[in-house]
Amino acid sequence: xxxxxxxxxxxxxxxxxxxxxxxxxxxxxxxxxxxxxxxxxxxxxxxxxxxxxxxxxxxxxxxxxxxxxxxxxxxxxxxxxxxxxxxxxxxxxxxxxxxxxxxxxxxxxxxxxxxxxxxxxxxxxxxxxxxxxxxxxxxxxxxxxxxxxxxxxxxxxxxxxxxxxxxxxxxxxxxxxxxxxxxxxxxxxxxxxxxxxxxxxxxxx
Amino acid sequence: xxxxxxxxxxxxxxxxxxxxxxxxxxxxxxxxxxxxxxxxxxxxxxxxxxxxxxxxxxxxxxxxxxxxxxxxxxxxxxxxxxxxxxxxxxxxxxxxxxxxxxxxxxxxxxxxxxxxxxxxxxxxxxxxxxxxxxxxxxxxxxxxxxxxxxxxxxxxxxxxxxxxxxxxxxxxxxxxxxxxxxxxxxxxxxxxxxxxxxxxxxxxxxxxxxxxxxxxxxxxxxxxxxxxxxxxxxxxxxxxxxxxxxxxxxxxxxxxxxxxxxxxxxxxxxxxxxxxxxxxxxxxxxxxxxxxxxxxxxxxxxxxxxxxxxxxxxxxxxxxxxxxxxxxxxxxxxxxxxxxxxxxxxxxxxxxxxxxxxxxxxxxxxxxxxxxxxxxxxxxxxxxxxxxxxxxxxxxxxxxxxxxxxxxxxxx
Numbered sequence: 001x002x003x004x005x006x007x008x009x010x011x012x013x014x015x016x017x018x019x020x021x022x023x024x025x026x027x028x029x030x031x032x033x034x035x036x037x038x039x040x041x042x043x044x045x046x047x048x049x050x051x052x053x054x055x056x057x058x059x060x061x062x063x064x065x066x067x068x069x070x071x072x073x074x075x076x077x078x079x080x081x082x083x084x085x086x087x088x089x090x091x092x093x094x095x096x097x098x099x100x101x102x103x104x105x106x107x108x109x110x111x112x113x114x115x116x117x118x119x120x121x122x123x124x125x126x127x128x129x130x131x132x133x134x135x136x137x138x139x140x141x142x143x144x145x146x147x148x149x150x151x152x153x154x155x156x157x158x159x160x161x162x163x164x165x166x167x168x169x170x171x172x173x174x175x176x177x178x179x180x181x182x183x184x185x186x187x188x189x190x191x192x193x194x195x196x197x198x199x200x201x202x203x204x205x
Numbered sequence: 206x207x208x209x210x211x212x213x214x215x216x217x218x219x220x221x222x223x224x225x226x227x228x229x230x231x232x233x234x235x236x237x238x239x240x241x242x243x244x245x246x247x248x249x250x251x252x253x254x255x256x257x258x259x260x261x262x263x264x265x266x267x268x269x270x271x272x273x274x275x276x277x278x279x280x281x282x283x284x285x286x287x288x289x290x291x292x293x294x295x296x297x298x299x300x301x302x303x304x305x306x307x308x309x310x311x312x313x314x315x316x317x318x319x320x321x322x323x324x325x326x327x328x329x330x331x332x333x334x335x336x337x338x339x340x341x342x343x344x345x346x347x348x349x350x351x352x353x354x355x356x357x358x359x360x361x362x363x364x365x366x367x368x369x370x371x372x373x374x375x376x377x378x379x380x381x382x383x384x385x386x387x388x389x390x391x392x393x394x395x396x397x398x399x400x401x402x403x404x405x406x407x408x409x410x411x412x413x414x415x416x417x418x419x420x421x422x423x424x425x426x427x428x429x430x431x432x433x434x435x436x437x438x439x440x441x442x443x444x445x446x447x448x449x450x451x452x453x454x455x456x457x458x459x460x461x462x463x464x465x466x467x468x469x470x471x472x473x474x475x476x477x478x479x480x481x482x483x484x485x486x487x488x489x490x491x492x493x494x495x496x497x498x499x500x501x502x503x504x505x506x507x508x509x510x511x512x513x514x515x516x517x518x519x520x521x522x523x524x525x526x527x528x529x530x531x532x533x534x535x536x537x538x539x540x541x542x543x544x545x546x547x548x549x550x551x552x553x554x555x556x557x558x559x560x561x562x563x564x565x566x567x568x569x570x571x572x573x574x575x576x577x578x579x580x581x582x583x584x585x586x587x588x589x590x591x592x593x594x595x596x597x598x599x600x601x602x603x604x605x606x607x608x609x610x611x612x613x614x615x616x617x
Contacts, residue, residue: 028548050548058571061554065522066578072541072553082542 010042014183015094015120018198022118022176023047027089030113032076032106033096035060037069044069054080077101083113094120099153108170111203116175120198123179125159125191143182144195160191167201176200214293217249220274220284222314223604225351231309231343237334241323244348245314245607246270246306249290250298251597252353258589259302259354261345262286263362263369266437266493267485269313272305273298288568295577300589301358309344310336310492314607318488319420329488331417336492338365338500342372346380353601358587359580361385363565364532365493368500371540374517375502383583384517385576387524388565390536391510391543392501397531400440401494404433408487417488426487431478433490438477443528443561503543510539511546520550522579524572526564527557552579 010016016039023029026048031040034053037060043049053071055061064071074082077100080091091114093106098121100106110117122144123129132140139149147154158166160179167174179186179194186194226243233239247270252259262272264285273284273291290296290303307315310333318333349357360370360381367389373381390397408414411429415422439447451470466472506512521544525537534555544551556572558564564572583589 052545052551058554058557061552062571062574062578065552065554065575066581068582070550070552072545072551073555074553082538082545084546087545 010038013038013094014180015196015198016042018178018180019043019092019094019118019120020046022200023049023090026050028087030054030080030083030088030091032080032091032093032110033099034064034069034071036063037067037071039092039094040064040069041067076106079105080109080113085112086115088114090114090116090118092118094118095122097121098157099155101155103156104166104170107166107172111172111201116200116202118198118200119163120196121158121163122154123160123191123194123197124157125161126181126195127192128195130192142195160194160197163197163199167199171204172201173204174199174201215291216283216287217274217291217298219277220247220249220271221276222247222270222607224314224607225348225602225604227344227347227351229347231340231347233334233340234337235335239309239316239334242309242316242344244270244306244309244316244344245311246304246348246604247272247274247284248305248352248600249273249303250301251592252302252600253589253592254596254598255588256353256355256598257587258300258358258584259304259349259352260296261349261357261360261373262290262296262303262305263341263345263360263366264305264308265362265364265366266497267481267490268366269311270305270307270315271313272303286566288566289573289576295573296361296580297577297584299591300584301580304348304352304354306345306348308336308341308493310489310496312484312486312489317486318417318492319486328418328420330420331488333488333492335495335499337496338368338372339376341369341496342376345369345373346377349380351600351602351604353598355380357381357383358589359383359385359583361387363387364389364562365497365500368497371514372500372502374519374521375513378516378518381519382587383522383579384519385522385524385579386537386540388526388529388532388537388562389523389540390532391503391539393498394536398498400436400531401498403436404494405491407432407436408490411487414487417491419487425482427482430482430485430487430490431475433487434478434481434485435474438474440531441562443530443559445528446560449559510543514540514543514547514549517544517547517549521552522576523551523553524565524575525553525555526560526562526572527555528559529562529564531562 029049029051031053034055040051040053054074056075061073091110097119129140132138178198179190180196181194222245224243228241230238230240268285271284273287275283292299307313310317318329322329360373362370367386370384374384408429411426413424414426454469456466502513503510523537525534541553558569
């Protein structure tokens with residue numbers, strides 16, 4: 001790829017900006033469910049990261065190769081057995097956690113392979129989601145939850161508080177949390193006003 | 206991302222092999238030395254002025270230097286990877302200078318067991334030394350020297366050809382920018398070796414084998430070669446692909462209650478075996494299956510493939526096929542893992558194709574799109590642009606023309 005830096009636009013993925021701000025220069029990064037490789041290309045350009053993506057979808061694998069991003073085709077549901085313990089600085093799972101069948105396993109696998117893990121997910125605790133269910137009596141459809149209930153890849157939706165409880169239950173220490181809405185950071189009542197959560201965490205030592 | 210001009214993929218057209226003679230002795234991995242030898246090779250496309258656009262395509266068990274195009278006097282003899290290589294094809298000869306070579310020990314015109322040993326004036330036969338993948342890479346490097354290619358933009362191969370690409374990254378890390386390692390394994394399994402041994406036994410126990418010196422007797426161990434080809438062929442196909450193509454179809458519509466051909470699959474195997482045994486040299490079959498058996502770069506590092514690949518500096522594209530049971534996907538993942546351990550640039554694709562090991566030779570849109578995209582990046586990186594008419598460089602040494610075109614059109 002020629003002149004990556006200016007060519008990589010993170011428009012439409014506000015969580016990528018938060019992730020990029022956390023990744024230290026020259027870090028090694030494993031991006032699980034890396035899609036078309038946009039985040040990796042951005043991390044390589046802006047942070048000098050050495051990155052690899054894992055992706056199951058043929059079209060996305062092709063898009064990564066086209067972008068010149070390292071991609072390993074594979075199924076996350078089968079775990080990360082191809083990756084050694086502690087072999088990456090960061091293991092990232094952006095907006096994929098909620099689509100996983102084996103949610104608990106993948107988070108633990110991320111912490112086995114990475115010194116730190118970063119996940120982003122749509123916050124089901126956002127007021128619009130609560131409103132849709134509580135008063136509309138309908139499953140929410142929004143920017144961060146754009147699917148109809150009968151046609152959604154999402155299997156395990158959770159809230160900011162759910163995830164924090166999950167971490168507490170699994171001896172996971174949260175290092176940083178950013179909750180966003182419409183690309184802006186939400187400081188007040190994040191579980192109510194934020195639609196997209198970004199967590200950085202590690203094993204409790 | 207895509208190129209502006211869309212070229213309709215087409216054949217490189219009529220091609221002709223050339224011969225390069227090497228006088229300097231070559232010490233082989235097995236301890237023997239071969240005094241002089243010659244190689245048959247073909248090239249497609251043109252070297253650019255910087256000589257940075259050369260791609261070496263390595264052949265597998267039973268293929269040759271005839272990789273793409275056809276021979277003017279034998280238009281049906283189409284190169285074994287013609288669907289991959291040509292103008293506008295995934296490996297685009299409008300941008301790249303592609304080299305195909307018949308390996309040492311081969312039977313398509315390069316020095317091999319059927320060649321005359323200058324010391325005796327008779328065919329080498331059983332005295333031809335066992336050659337390894339490392340030896341082939343050494344020989345290919347000498348060919349590159351003669352052609353004036355300091356560094357390959359890429360070395361590409363499937364199966365045994367992929368092993369050569371892998372070996373290039375270890376033997377000559379600074380002479381290869383990219384390795385395309387397709388349908389590969391980092392070493393054969395016991396089962397793989399077992400299949401090779403069955404094939405070799407079929408050949409060496411044929412009464413016409415004469416200890417490898419059958420040339421003097423005016424015969425070839427045709428029965429052995431036939432069985433070797435049959436067993437090989439079955440392992441290159443998947444169960445599903447065979448069932449889909451042949452099922453239990455009967456040749457004459459009903460069972461014959463005899464041991465001649467009943468089923469279509471039998472007829473097919475016999476046809477393939479006849480065809481193969483008519484053009485392939487039995488000693489070469491022994492040699493090449495042995496080279497496969499011996500390939501194990503990790504062996505010198507206590508089985509640690511990552512340590513074996515530590516010298517590699519190339520970038521890698523590794524591709525496997527889900528239905529390939531001969532070199533199954535987990536074998537490719539071993540290579541990927543070792544490259545990851547070394548933090549090398551590597552992409553890995555697992556193509557969901559039904560055809561088995563032979564899938565690497567077939568036209569699959571996902572597979573070809575991937576190779577095309579990869580080569581587009583290689584082209585950008587090494588400056589392999591479409592050359593204007595008359596632009597570019599000639600190979601340092603042009604070799605010699607070859608009279609009779611020799612080349613197998615089939616490969617695995």
